[in-house]
Amino acid sequence: MARPQTDLDSGRDAILELMVELIEERGSSAFTMTELAGRAGMSTANLYRYFESKEALIEAVAGYWFRPKIEIMEEVIASDLNPRRKMYEFYARRFARMKSEWDRDPVAFASYVELGNEHFELVRSYVDLGDHYLSVIIGEAMAEGHFAGLTIDEALSLINQMTSVYVNIGVMGLIMPKLNTDKLARIIDAVFDGLSAQDRGAKAVSGLRAA
Amino acid sequence: MARPQTDLDSGRDAILELMVELIEERGSSAFTMTELAGRAGMSTANLYRYFESKEALIEAVAGYWFRPKIEIMEEVIASDLNPRRKMYEFYARRFARMKSEWDRDPVAFASYVELGNEHFELVRSYVDLGDHYLSVIIGEAMAEGHFAGLTIDEALSLINQMTSVYVNIGVMGLIMPKLNTDKLARIIDAVFDGLSAQDRGAKAVSGLRAA
Amino acid sequence: MARPQTDLDSGRDAILELMVELIEERGSSAFTMTELAGRAGMSTANLYRYFESKEALIEAVAGYWFRPKIEIMEEVIASDLNPRRKMYEFYARRFARMKSEWDRDPVAFASYVELGNEHFELVRSYVDLGDHYLSVIIGEAMAEGHFAGLTIDEALSLINQMTSVYVNIGVMGLIMPKLNTDKLARIIDAVFDGLSAQDRGAKAVSGLRAA
Amino acid sequence: MARPQTDLDSGRDAILELMVELIEERGSSAFTMTELAGRAGMSTANLYRYFESKEALIEAVAGYWFRPKIEIMEEVIASDLNPRRKMYEFYARRFARMKSEWDRDPVAFASYVELGNEHFELVRSYVDLGDHYLSVIIGEAMAEGHFAGLTIDEALSLINQMTSVYVNIGVMGLIMPKLNTDKLARIIDAVFDGLSAQDRGAKAVSGLRAA
DNA sequence: GATGAATGAGGCTTCATTCAT
DNA sequence: CATGAATGAAGCCTCATTCAT
Numbered sequence: 106m107a108r109p110q111t112d113l114d115s116g117r118d119a120i121l122e123l124m125v126e127l128i129e130e131r132g133s134s135a136f137t138m139t140e141l142a143g144r145a146g147m148s149t150a151n152l153y154r155y156f157e158s159k160e161a162l163i164e165a166v167a168g169y170w171f172r173p174k175i176e177i178m179e180e181v182i183a184s185d186l187n188p189r190r191k192m193y194e195f196y197a198r199r200f201a202r203m204k205s206e207w208d209r210d211p212v213a214f215a216s217y218v219e220l221g222n223e224h225f226e227l228v229r230s231y232v233d234l235g236d237h238y239l240s241v242i243i244g245e246a247m248a249e250g251h252f253a254g255l256t257i258d259e260a261l262s263l264i265n266q267m268t269s270v271y272v273n274i275g276v277m278g279l280i281m282p283k284l285n286t287d288k289l290a291r292i293i294d295a296v297f298d299g300l301s302a303q304d305r306g307a308k309a310v311s312g313l314r315a316a
Numbered sequence: 317m318a319r320p321q322t323d324l325d326s327g328r329d330a331i332l333e334l335m336v337e338l339i340e341e342r343g344s345s346a347f348t349m350t351e352l353a354g355r356a357g358m359s360t361a362n363l364y365r366y367f368e369s370k371e372a373l374i375e376a377v378a379g380y381w382f383r384p385k386i387e388i389m390e391e392v393i394a395s396d397l398n399p400r401r402k403m404y405e406f407y408a409r410r411f412a413r414m415k416s417e418w419d420r421d422p423v424a425f426a427s428y429v430e431l432g433n434e435h436f437e438l439v440r441s442y443v444d445l446g447d448h449y450l451s452v453i454i455g456e457a458m459a460e461g462h463f464a465g466l467t468i469d470e471a472l473s474l475i476n477q478m479t480s481v482y483v484n485i486g487v488m489g490l491i492m493p494k495l496n497t498d499k500l501a502r503i504i505d506a507v508f509d510g511l512s513a514q515d516r517g518a519k520a521v522s523g524l525r526a527a
Numbered sequence: 528m529a530r531p532q533t534d535l536d537s538g539r540d541a542i543l544e545l546m547v548e549l550i551e552e553r554g555s556s557a558f559t560m561t562e563l564a565g566r567a568g569m570s571t572a573n574l575y576r577y578f579e580s581k582e583a584l585i586e587a588v589a590g591y592w593f594r595p596k597i598e599i600m601e602e603v604i605a606s607d608l609n610p611r612r613k614m615y616e617f618y619a620r621r622f623a624r625m626k627s628e629w630d631r632d633p634v635a636f637a638s639y640v641e642l643g644n645e646h647f648e649l650v651r652s653y654v655d656l657g658d659h660y661l662s663v664i665i666g667e668a669m670a671e672g673h674f675a676g677l678t679i680d681e682a683l684s685l686i687n688q689m690t691s692v693y694v695n696i697g698v699m700g701l702i703m704p705k706l707n708t709d710k711l712a713r714i715i716d717a718v719f720d721g722l723s724a725q726d727r728g729a730k731a732v733s734g735l736r737a738a
Numbered sequence: 739m740a741r742p743q744t745d746l747d748s749g750r751d752a753i754l755e756l757m758v759e760l761i762e763e764r765g766s767s768a769f770t771m772t773e774l775a776g777r778a779g780m781s782t783a784n785l786y787r788y789f790e791s792k793e794a795l796i797e798a799v800a801g802y803w804f805r806p807k808i809e810i811m812e813e814v815i816a817s818d819l820n821p822r823r824k825m826y827e828f829y830a831r832r833f834a835r836m837k838s839e840w841d842r843d844p845v846a847f848a849s850y851v852e853l854g855n856e857h858f859e860l861v862r863s864y865v866d867l868g869d870h871y872l873s874v875i876i877g878e879a880m881a882e883g884h885f886a887g888l889t890i891d892e893a894l895s896l897i898n899q900m901t902s903v904y905v906n907i908g909v910m911g912l913i914m915p916k917l918n919t920d921k922l923a924r925i926i927d928a929v930f931d932g933l934s935a936q937d938r939g940a941k942a943v944s945g946l947r948a949a
Numbered sequence: 950g951a952t953g954a955a956t957g958a959g960g961c962t963t964c965a966t967t968c969a970t
Numbered sequence: 971c972a973t974g975a976a977t978g979a980a981g982c983c984t985c986a987t988t989c990a991t
Contacts, residue, residue, distance in 0.1 A: 554767075554852070554855075556765075556767040556768065557767075633912045634912075637848070637912070640848070641765060641852065644764065644765055644845075645764075645765065645768060697845055698844060698845070700848075700912070701840075701844040701845075701847075701848065701911060701912065701914065702844070702914070702915050703912075704913055704915050704916045705915040
């Protein structure tokens with residue numbers, strides 16, 4: 106986070122930035138290693154000192170894009186909010202971040218979506234990590250008596266479906282204007298109040314709702 | 317128009333469908349003639365009996381996508397609605413069609429946007445045709461005294477700008493949820509009531525407005 | 528020589544003529560089976576009923592071009608001229624034929640040269656046949672005491688070298704204007720009078736010389 | 739100008755030589771990038787480091803062939819001969835060069851003709867340059883009172899026609915033996931003495947004529 | 950007989966990648 | 971460290987050729 110620690114690292118970062126420029130300008134599929142090397146003022150061969158393959162480069166771009174979202178997830182997980190609030194923040198903070206990116210430049214955002222479509226493996230590991238953290242939250246919620254009668258995996262699957270539009274960038278980019286944290290709060294409330302079959306009652310965290 | 321007349325035609329249609337699948341699945345830039353030939357169960361060489369080049373194939377896909385929109389324009393032009401209503405329908409019906417496509421599969425829709433971005437020439441002739449038909453409507457409106465003091469080209473340019481988001485798929489895909497026919501009706505009213513400087517008055521076609 | 532005897536034969540001849548047109552128009556390397564089939568108003572597949580391969584077709588063209596020259600050789604061989612005259616006619620009549628072709632259309636002539644360069648095997652068998660007939664004449668000449676002290680092969684080789692420009696179309700096309708039968712006659716005289724070492728004397732066939 | 743300055747340049751030269759060999763051996767139409775790469779002992783991909791396309795390679799060959807002729811033109815233009823002599827040398831020196839090439843290997847010469855036929859654009863710029871220089875000479879001649887009553891373009895066109903066989907390699911190859919500098923001198927004299935209508939007289943540069 | 954349909958091989962070209970220096 | 975040189979694999983496209991009908 107502070108300064109890059111080696112020359113290789115700083116080189117990598119510089120290249121990454123050029124690469125990000127390129128992708129935001131022209132979409133993810135229209136660049137060649139030769140062109141990137143040209144912009145970076147080095148030979149292609151040298152480029153390979155920094156990234157061992159084009160795939161690695163694209164992975165790095167994905168990493169660059171996902172990193173802040175992962176940091177958010179980790180912060181939220183480490184916080185001592187109650188489970189309901191934690192789950193809300195788990196989605197809301199990432200959504201806020203992505204919405205601001207989309208606001209800044211929807212076309213560039215679309216380029217990342219394109220990149221995600223073309224390299225689905227890269228997205229998968231992020232999704233898996235998200236599932237992992239969400240499971241942790243679900244576990245904490247269960248410890249407090251929520252989701253009675255469901256296994257963790259069942260809850261995970263249901264929640265994933267209910268919140269999908271706030272996470273899936275492929276769709277999110279296209280319906281961004283319809284999304285907001287108020288709706289998200291209602292969804293999370295529904296998750297907590299609606300998914301625990303044994304435990305109906307009027308205990309919505311009213312504080313979450315904007316209304 | 318109905319049945320394909322030769323084997324070449326029907327083969328073309330079959331290939332087109334596979335091509336559409338491919339594009340909707342994976343975006344327009346990620347396909348090769350070799351892969352399409354593979355899916356079609358034929359050699360690349362044979363593929364070239366049906367489409368003389370990759371470009372021709374992509375053109376055919378564009379045609380496939382634009383055809384229903386063009387038919388809509390022609391129906392509206394041929395109808396005997398009054399100019400204001402005609403202009404409204406000119407946009408509204410195409411918008412409805414595109415919205416339903418987007419609702420069905422926003423990602424596939426995005427693939428067509430991508431294809432349009434990569435082959436702008438193909439879009440241009442559609443745009444030109446739209447301009448032509450719009451000019452016809454403008455002409456009819458002028459015959460009834462609208463747009464006084466403007467040339468057809470001036471009116472065309474202004475109207476194009478005011479309605480752009482209901483026509484330009486590049487942008488439309490990104491803000492679809494914000495678009496609806498009610499807003500469109502207000503825009504068309506504004507066009508008719510606001511662009512004719514000499515002719516102010518209270519004659520909005522209230523029927524157009526949902527309110 | 529008279530009428531073609533089967534439909535296949537007559538078809539072959541028709542195709543050959545179209546092919547000759549094509550070659551004379553555009554050089555030997557710039558034609559495709561598809562194009563020839565198109566000109567002939569038939570499918571490529573059908574073309575293969577007449578000629579089993581492109582190579583066979585080209586061979587046929589070569590045959591078409593060489594046939595009259597071969598007929599000339601056979602007539603001369605069958606004639607009862609004396610050896611010296613026979614050898615002269617052996618070259619002179621073929622030269623006259625080629626010169627008239629060159630006069631008619633030097634560019635078309637060049638196309639055949641090109642064809643010969645690209646398919647040297649075809650030329651070789653003609654050359655071999657020429658060698659065979661020339662050997663016959665040499666044999667007859669030897670029977671009359673010429674070329675004493677030389678084997679047939681030695682004489683053949685020497686004579687080939689001395690007469691090369693009157694036979695080798697690759698070069699002939701380029702120096703045609705310098706060639707004539709008068710010079711040829713002198714060469715043949717030199718062959719007969721100069722190659723028979725033991726047999727010097729003043730017996731030039733003066734009738735051969737234009738002077 | 740003397741030594742190649744980079745490896746790419748020297749590589750280009752080496753490849754050019756192999757290419758020239760290939761063309762002189764087998765004509766211009768019978769070579770493939772693959773074969774040339776094979777002869778050069780490299781991959782086709784590497785060949786493209788030296789020449790960016792087959793067309794560029796052929797252009798280079800054309801340049802290689804035309805360069806000495808262009809140098810001759812420039813020398814003659816720069817010389818301080820009188821216009822009549824200058825025009826004579828303008829043709830005669832190039833003709834001498836081409837004749838010596840033809841003498842060395844008429845078949846190779848024919849290959850260049852073939853190449854010129856197949857890539858006429860390459861010939862055109864040479865022809866245009868020749869027209870330019872000839873115009874300069876015509877201008878100088880006019881300054882001395884020649885070609886009275888003619889525009890430069892009229893004179894250019896007439897002279898081009900009269901001298902065509904000493905310049906047009908397509909025809910030259912076929913009638914080379916008939917061409918010589920003596921005839922050329924007569925033609926140039928005719929140009930100077932015959933094209934200036936107002937200015938008849940007996941001032942042929944007799945020195946030009948062999949007689 | 951004749952055809953439309955189909956293909957394999959090969960040509961030009963690009964690009965990610967490697968390696969000796 | 972950094973580079974120029976080199977390559978294999980793949981992409982688009984053409985063409986001679988075959989085969990079922």
